[in-house]
Amino acid sequence: MDVRHPRQAVMSISPDDPEPMYRIGTVSRLTGIATVTLRMWERRYNVVDPGRSSGRNRLYSRDDIARLALIKRLVDAGHSISTVAGLTLVQLHERLEVQEKPRQLAALPVRVLTPVRVAVLGDALPARIARAGSELAGLAIVASQRERARFLADAPAQEPQVLVIEVPALGPETAAGVEELRQACGARHVVIVYGFGRRATVAKLDTAYSTPLRAPVGMAELRIACRAGLGVAALPLPERQPVDLTPSPDGIPQRRYDTDTLERIAASTPTLACECPHHLVDLVAGLSAFEDYSAQCENRSPEDAALHHWLRATTAQARALMEEALTRVAEAEGLLR
Template identity: 35%
Template sequence: MAPRRPPPPDDTAAGLRSGAVARLAGMPVATLRIWEQRHQAVKPATAPSGHRRYSPADVQRVLLLRQLTSQGHAISAIAAMPSPELQRLAQPAPGGSRRAAAPHLAVVGAALAARLQRPAVARQLMPSVPPLAVYPSLQQALQASQDATLLLWHAPTLPLTLPPEVAALGQARGARRLAVVYRYASAAATQALSDAGVATLREPADDPALGRWLAALLASLPANDTEPAGPTPDAAASAPAARRYDDATLTRIAGLSPTLACECPRHVAELLMQLSSFEAYSASCAHRDTADARLHAYLQQVAGASRALFESALERLARHEGLPLP
C-alpha cells in the first residue's frame, strides 16, 4: 500500500484575500490595491499560490485606514503611520468630537453600483472612495435605515418631473444632494430636474468620465450641515453692488493716466474693466450641471466683490490725484 501523500498546503489559514478584506472595509478591491501598491499603507504576506494574504493585524489596519479616510483624512497623509498612532488619531479628542465623516453614497441600481467600483472609476475618486450603500430599487431604498449624503439614482429614462419616490427617499435618507444617471431623456426632462436642483448625467460610455463627474459632485458637497463645501465670499460679497463706473468712464481715466506722475489710476481702471467683464461672463456662462452652476455663481460673487473693492480704491486714487469722477 502506497503511503498517503500529505495534502497540499492550504494557504487559506494564512489570512484573508484582498476581496474579502475589501468587503469587510466596504471599499472596492481596486482602492485597496492602490493603498497597498502606491502608498504602502499595508503590507500583507504573499502565499505560495501568489495571492496576497491579510493577517488579522493587517485587516485591523485596513479598517482603521478606511475609518480615517471616511472622516476626511487623505490616505497619502496617514499611510505611513504606525497602527497605534492610527488608533489614537481615530479617537475623538477630549471634550471634542470626531471630524465630520466623508459623504456616504447611496446608489439605487445594482448595475451602476458595480460600475462605480471599477478601477477606472475608483481612480477618479481617490484618495478615498465614499462608503457605498446599494439598493436594487427605489422601494427597497425607502425601506432601509442608513443615511446618505448623496443619493444617486440609475434610471433608464427620465420623467418630466421628479418621481415622488425619489423626493421621499432623499428626505428619508437625509440626503443633501440628489443625482441621476440616465440613458434616455428629453431636453425638457433634464431641464426640469436641473431646475429642481437634481444633478443629471447621461450615462457615459467610458468609466473615467463617470468617475470625474461623480468626484466633482462629491467635492461640491459640504462635509456636514454647517461646513461649506468650499471657500465662500463674506456676507458683503454675497450680493455685490451694481457697477459705479461704466467702461466709457474707465477708458477715459485710463487715457488720462500718462499725464500723471502715478500710473495707478490707469492700472486700476484696466483691472476694473477686466473684473466687470469676468463678472458678466460668469453670470452668463453655460452650465454643465448644478455643481458647475454653483461654481460659476461663486466666481461671479468673487468678481463682484473684487470689483467693489477696486471701485473704492479708484475713488481714493481719484481724490488723491484730483481726477474728476461721476
C-alpha cells in the first residue's frame, strides 16, 4: 500500500484500448482480497497475469477481477489456493456449484468451545503433533499411530470427529482408502496431508467430508483445517495485558512482524466469514511504509527534522497498536505458528 501518492482507480493501458483497467487497490476493494495477498498469489501461483502501466503499476481487466472473485469465494469456503489457482473459469464455476450445493453432514455441528477430537495416522506427523503443544489449541489428540492396523485397533474406540491421515502420494485408491478409515472410525471429516498428487486427484478429495493439504503443513494450518471441517468457531482468547508502547532508545516501538509473516497471515483463510486479518495486515503494512517514508524525508531545517521525527514516532505507536490488534485476531483464528 502506497500512502504517498493518490492514484486513479481506473485507467486503460493505452488510449486505443476501450476496456477499463483497474489498479490493485480497486481490485482489492472489489474482490475483498488484501493487496498483499494479491501480490503473493500472482508471484507464487500465477492466479492472473495483470498488465502494466507505463509506471509499472499492475492493471487488471474485468476478466481478471471475475476470476479473482471466484477464487476468493472458493478459498473462503476452505479450498487451498494451490488447488484452485490453475483452474479455468469454467472449472472454477463448476467447483463453486459443487461447493454451494446443500451438504448432508453425518451429525449436528459440535458446540462452540468444545475441543475437536482428532485421530492421527502417518509416518512423520504423529511425532510433530506430539511436539506442537499450544499450537494445536482447540484440538484433542485422542489417537496417534504410524501403522494402519494399530490405528484401526485403537482409534474407533476413541470416537474421533476428525482424522488426520498422512500419505506420501495420492493415487487412484486413496479416496476409497480414506473413506474406509473415516467410516471405520465414525469420523465426520478427514484431513489428508499428502506429498505429491495429480491436480485432478486433489480436486476429487476436496469435499464436504475431506480436506487435502499439501505437505509440508504448519500446525496452525492443520488446526484450522480440523476445526473448519466441522464448522467450529475459534476458542476465546485469554486475557491480555495492555500493549507495551515503551519506545526503543530512538523513541520508536519495535516491530513485531516482518514482511514474510504479514504475507503468510494475509494468505491464510480465517475460520470465520471475516476479513479482519487481511485488512489488519494492510493497515500494519501501510503504517510501516509511512513510518519508513517519514524517516527518509528531506529536512530543510531543525524544525523540519523534529516534525518528521514526531511523524515517525506517532505512526510507529499507531503501528504498534494495530500489530496488537492483528496478534489478537490472528491468534483467535489460529493463523500464527
